[in-house]
Amino acid sequence: MQIEVRExxxxxxxxxxxxxSSGLTxxxxxxxxxxxxxxxxxxxYGSVDNCFVPPGGRRVCVPxxxxxxxxxxxxxxxxGNASDWFSELGASSNAYTSYLLxxxxxxxxxxxxxxxxxxxxxxxEPYFSPANIEKERGIIEQELLMYDxxxxxxxxxxxxxxxxxxxxxxxxxxxxxxxxxxxTAELLTACYDTFYHPENMSLVVLGDVEPVRVIEQVxxxxxxxxxxxxxxxxxxxPAEPPQVRERRVEIEMTASRPRLALGxxxxxxxxxxxxxxxxxxxxxxxxxxxxxxxxxxxxxxYEDGLIDDSFYSYYExxxxxxxxxxxxxxxxxxxxxxxxxxxxxxxxxxxxxxDEFERLRRAYLGxxxxxxxxxxQVAASFLSHHVRGSWLFDTFELVESLTVEExxxxxxxxxASENFSVAILRPKG
Amino acid sequence: MSDITFSTWELRxxxxxHVAPTEKFKTVRxxxxxxxxxxxxxxxxxxxVPMVLRRGSQxxxxxxxxxxxxxxLYGSAFGFDTRKIGESQIIEAHYHVPSERFLPGAxxxxxASVEFLAETLLRPLLTADGAFLPEYVQSERESLRQRIDxxxxxxxxxxxxxxxxxxxRDEPFGIYRYGKSEDLSHIDPAGLYARYERLIGESRxxxxxxxxxxxxxxxxxxxxxxxxxxxxxxxxPAPAVAQPKSVRTVVERLDVLQGVLVLGCRLPVxxxxxxxxxxxxxxxxLGGFSHSKLFMEVRERASLAYTAFSRMDTVKGVQILxxxxxxxxxEQARDIMLRQLDDVREGKVTDSELEATRKALVNGLRSGLxxxxxxxxxxxxxxxxxxxxxxxxxxAAVEDVTRDxxxxxxxxxxxxxxxxxxxxxxxxEGHAD
Numbered sequence: 001m002q003i004e005v006r007e008x009x010x011x012x013x014x015x016x017x018x019x020x021s022s023g024l025t026x027x028x029x030x031x032x033x034x035x036x037x038x039x040x041x042x043x044x045y046g047s048v049d050n051c052f053v054p055p056g057g058r059r060v061c062v063p064x065x066x067x068x069x070x071x072x073x074x075x076x077x078x079x080g081n082a083s084d085w086f087s088e089l090g091a092s093s094n095a096y097t098s099y100l101l102x103x104x105x106x107x108x109x110x111x112x113x114x115x116x117x118x119x120x121x122x123x124x125e126p127y128f129s130p131a132n133i134e135k136e137r138g139i140i141e142q143e144l145l146m147y148d149x150x151x152x153x154x155x156x157x158x159x160x161x162x163x164x165x166x167x168x169x170x171x172x173x174x175x176x177x178x179x180x181x182x183x184t185a186e187l188l189t190a191c192y193d194t195f196y197h198p199e200n201m202s203l204v205v206l207g208d209v210e211p212v213r214v215i216e217q218v219x220x221x222x223x224x225x226x227x228x229x230x231x232x233x234x235x236x237x238p239a240e241p242p243q244v245r246e247r248r249v250e251i252e253m254t255a256s257r258p259r260l261a262l263g264x265x266x267x268x269x270x271x272x273x274x275x276x277x278x279x280x281x282x283x284x285x286x287x288x289x290x291x292x293x294x295x296x297x298x299x300x301x302y303e304d305g306l307i308d309d310s311f312y313s314y315y316e317x318x319x320x321x322x323x324x325x326x327x328x329x330x331x332x333x334x335x336x337x338x339x340x341x342x343x344x345x346x347x348x349x350x351x352x353x354x355d356e357f358e359r360l361r362r363a364y365l366g367x368x369x370x371x372x373x374x375x376x377q378v379a380a381s382f383l384s385h386h387v388r389g390s391w392l393f394d395t396f397e398l399v400e401s402l403t404v405e406e407x408x409x410x411x412x413x414x415x416a417s418e419n420f421s422v423a424i425l426r427p428k429g
Numbered sequence: 430m431s432d433i434t435f436s437t438w439e440l441r442x443x444x445x446x447h448v449a450p451t452e453k454f455k456t457v458r459x460x461x462x463x464x465x466x467x468x469x470x471x472x473x474x475x476x477x478v479p480m481v482l483r484r485g486s487q488x489x490x491x492x493x494x495x496x497x498x499x500x501x502l503y504g505s506a507f508g509f510d511t512r513k514i515g516e517s518q519i520i521e522a523h524y525h526v527p528s529e530r531f532l533p534g535a536x537x538x539x540x541a542s543v544e545f546l547a548e549t550l551l552r553p554l555l556t557a558d559g560a561f562l563p564e565y566v567q568s569e570r571e572s573l574r575q576r577i578d579x580x581x582x583x584x585x586x587x588x589x590x591x592x593x594x595x596x597x598r599d600e601p602f603g604i605y606r607y608g609k610s611e612d613l614s615h616i617d618p619a620g621l622y623a624r625y626e627r628l629i630g631e632s633r634x635x636x637x638x639x640x641x642x643x644x645x646x647x648x649x650x651x652x653x654x655x656x657x658x659x660x661x662x663x664x665x666p667a668p669a670v671a672q673p674k675s676v677r678t679v680v681e682r683l684d685v686l687q688g689v690l691v692l693g694c695r696l697p698v699x700x701x702x703x704x705x706x707x708x709x710x711x712x713x714x715l716g717g718f719s720h721s722k723l724f725m726e727v728r729e730r731a732s733l734a735y736t737a738f739s740r741m742d743t744v745k746g747v748q749i750l751x752x753x754x755x756x757x758x759x760e761q762a763r764d765i766m767l768r769q770l771d772d773v774r775e776g777k778v779t780d781s782e783l784e785a786t787r788k789a790l791v792n793g794l795r796s797g798l799x800x801x802x803x804x805x806x807x808x809x810x811x812x813x814x815x816x817x818x819x820x821x822x823x824x825a826a827v828e829d830v831t832r833d834x835x836x837x838x839x840x841x842x843x844x845x846x847x848x849x850x851x852x853x854x855x856x857x858e859g860h861a862d
Contacts, residue, residue, distance in 0.1 A: 010531065011455070011531070012531075033432065033452075033453055034453065034799045035795040035796060035798050035799055036795070036796040036799045081729070083719050083720070084720055084785075087718065087719065087720035087785040087788075087789060088781060088784070088785055088788075089788065090785070090787075090788020090789055090791060090792045091788075091792060092718070092719070092789065092792065092793075093719075107792075107796060108792060109791070109792045109795040109796055110788070110791075110792070134732075135729075135732045138732035138733075139728060139732055139734070139735050140735070142687060142733070142734050142735040142753060142754065142755065143735035145686045145687040145753075145755075146584075146585075146687050146735055146736070146753050148686050148687075149584050149685050149686050149687055150582070150583075150584075151582050152582075253684070254581075254683060254684035254685070255581075255582050256575070256578045256579045256580075256581050256582050257575060257578075257579065292496070293492060293493070293495075293496035294493055294496035294497045294500055295493075296493070298492075298493075298496075299491060299492050299493040302492060302568075303492075303564075303568065305568055305571055308572050308575060308576075309572070309576075329575065329579065359497065359500045359501055360500065362500065362501070362503055362504065363499070363500035363501075363503065363504030364504060365503065365504065365527075365532075366502075366503030366504030366505065366526075366527040366532070367504040367506065369455045369456065369527045369528075369531055369532075370455065370456050370504075370506065370525055370527065372455045373454045373455055373456060373800070373801060374800065375799070428684060429684075
């Protein structure tokens with residue numbers, strides 16, 4: 001077991017990193033004076049990992065939504081439900097699945113060590129029974145139906161289907177009511193055995209804790225389990241053409257108003273890790289200059305009644321996909337689309353000026369600092385960076401090092417190719 | 430245990446400043462809350478006021494000017510919202526500014542923040558004859574209309590509001606926090622400005638500051654830099670108390686895939702009552718957590734729902750029991766949910782339910798001290814609800830609540846309205862459920 005201490009000067013905090021012999025990496029960020037202690041145990045396994053070759057095994061392809069199904073089912077044990085064990089100690093527990101990660105977490109103000117053992121035990125000791133699988137299928141079906149009643153979610157799903165030909169990011173994280181019917185104990189076990197190995201997992205702990213003691217406790221729990229060293233998991237992604245699949249899609253559902261969602265596709269070219277983090281930060285500043293509240297385009301669209309507070313823009317990428325999504329509610333999606341296209345073209349021509357860039361950089365840092373108030377948010381951001389091979393705290397230094405020339409270059413390359421799709425949701429009836 | 434201690438001053442009649450200095454957070458958060466009675470004839474106009482204010486002030490006349498100014502203040506976040514606590518409508522401005530400690534060279538951010546809040550709240554952009562700008566009023570009227578009409582897109586919140594609107598149709602609590610869209614066409618720029626003047630002049634004002642600040646310096650900054658005019662204080666009546674004579678069932682139809690069942694209840698205990706800790710325990714045992722009866726029975730045992738919980742407004746004294754269910758499972762889900770309430774009334778609460786609830790509440794109360802948003806909300810709830818419960822005080826009281834105390838609360842709970850939002854299937858068969 002090795003422990004390394006990394007200083008985070010801006011925050012005046014220290015991150016302790018423990019690398020265990022089982023392959024698990026443990027990150028501890030002490031927060032003296034906090035009552036809450038928080039732990040997040042994550043596997044680098046999300047909804048997009050539905051075709052893979054386990055180390056030393058053969059290629060497996062599994063139904064959509066199985067990572068999320070596995071997350072639900074893992075709480076169920078022969079002798080009860082893990083979330084009850086946390087409740088008995090007064091802790092609250094939860095879990096979530098994203099495109100790239102499955103995360104199990106708890107927060108407590110008392111009995112931290114007991115809670116930490118429960119977390120490690122329940123995630124590392126699976127129990128898949130037919131009865132529990134059927135029960136979770138019923139619950140997940142209601143969860144998916146709830147999402148299907150949400151217009152904002154539906155229009156983004158339609159857009160991702162238009163942007164991507166093959167990549168599984170085009171499918172809802174939870175899968176579909178049809179796909180989850182195909183989930184079996186055998187398939188869950190195949191996924192579990194592949195992805196729930198300490199080499200593929202990490203643990204983040206925050207709060208008023210003693211880092212060395214935490215790391216020792218985790219080592220004692222995990223290293224005794226006799227996990228063998230393994231090679232890498234091969235994740236198989238279908239070949240994704242750089243061009244969008246469809247320019248325009250329209251859907252109908254009961255909603256108070258139409259929604260427009262516009263997506264720009266740009267599969268990442270920068271090296272994974274720090275290189276892609278730099279790209280994401282640049283994109284963050286580019287999108288603020290283009291669509292942020294201080295941008296001329298935002299003001300004009302707002303004043304003309306084409307957008308409101310629901311308007312959003314963000315960039316999301318992983319080593320295998322990358323896109324900007326822009327949209328919101330509007331009474332006139334076609335007119336908004338025209339105005340967005342011409343506004344983007346003007347901005348690409350004009351470019352970002354140096355003063356504006358400085359102001360946006362400053363604002364970005366202030367907002368970024370605000371994220372560090374919440375232990376949940378720090379853990380989630382940290383893991384989201386970690387799974388992409390980047391280091392959350394590099395953000396401070398990288399944002400300072402970005403230049404307006406790079407930002408303009410990014411702006412050009414991302415938008416000038418006009419590689420976009422449009423999804424419009426129109427109210428039914 | 431509590432490390433958050435507020436200092437409080439009355440800066441002007443009805444203007445209360447609450448400051449909690451702490452080094453725990455990376456930002457300073459400020460909330461300015463205007464508390465006014467929730468009433469049919471003013472709710473919509475009150476909700477429109479902050480939407481017009483955020484469009485521009487005398488010094489920052491456009492959205493863009495405001496946004497650029499906030500960016501230059503290190504991305505300070507600023508927004509308005511309107512909420513309902515009990516039968517008070519709260520118009521509030523939120524402001525987060527990075528703590529000066531973490532930004533070398535960024536001195537004077539707190540002063541600049543107070544100046545900005547005073548500018549947006551107290552110096553709105555006006556026409557020559559002293560009305561709000563017609564184009565801002567016009568455009569924000571549309572925004573508010575869409576916000577009100579858009580509630581239907583959030584099926585769960587919509588169902589909860591529809592349940593309360595039916596249940597409290599003769600009480601202010603039934604009013605939606607943003608009012609109703611029919612009112613909007615009657616609101617003109619001059620009338621809205623008159624409403625603004627009364628809102629600013631007559632509301633009870635709570636200014637709450639949490640972060641790395643010096644309380645005395647903060648008081649001086651607000652006392653001198655936030656000259657909110659005072660023109661008599663509006664009377665905020667205690668929330669109306671009503672008891673249901675019989676249970677009403679309301680079924681509404683929409684083109685939905687999932688049904689939403691909401692049971693609206695009246696509570697026998699309020700926020701300021703000594704029995705409030707027992708009320709918290711009652712709600713926790715019934716539906717506050719994932720170990721609670723509603724979640725365990727409706728979701729885990731019957732596999733009927735993904736969400737099943739209960740929530741309260743303790744200032745008003747109402748509660749909803751909630752589940753998102755298959756449209757065909759209405760009776761089954763309703764009966765299971767009501768059975769849980771009966772079990773609590775009869776004292777059928779296991780030791781593990783009792784202790785898990787107690788610990789979860791204590792955990793939540795203590796964890797709240799690590800979250801500036803929760804600290805501010807608890808302070809505001811205390812100001813509106815008429816009692817400032819300290820965290821230590823509440824924890825100690827929760828520790829003492831017994832199964833009998835909980836059963837006694839539950840026996841005083843009265844089911845008022847059963848609301849079900851469902852699809853159109855079977856609508857033509859000519860009978861209501």
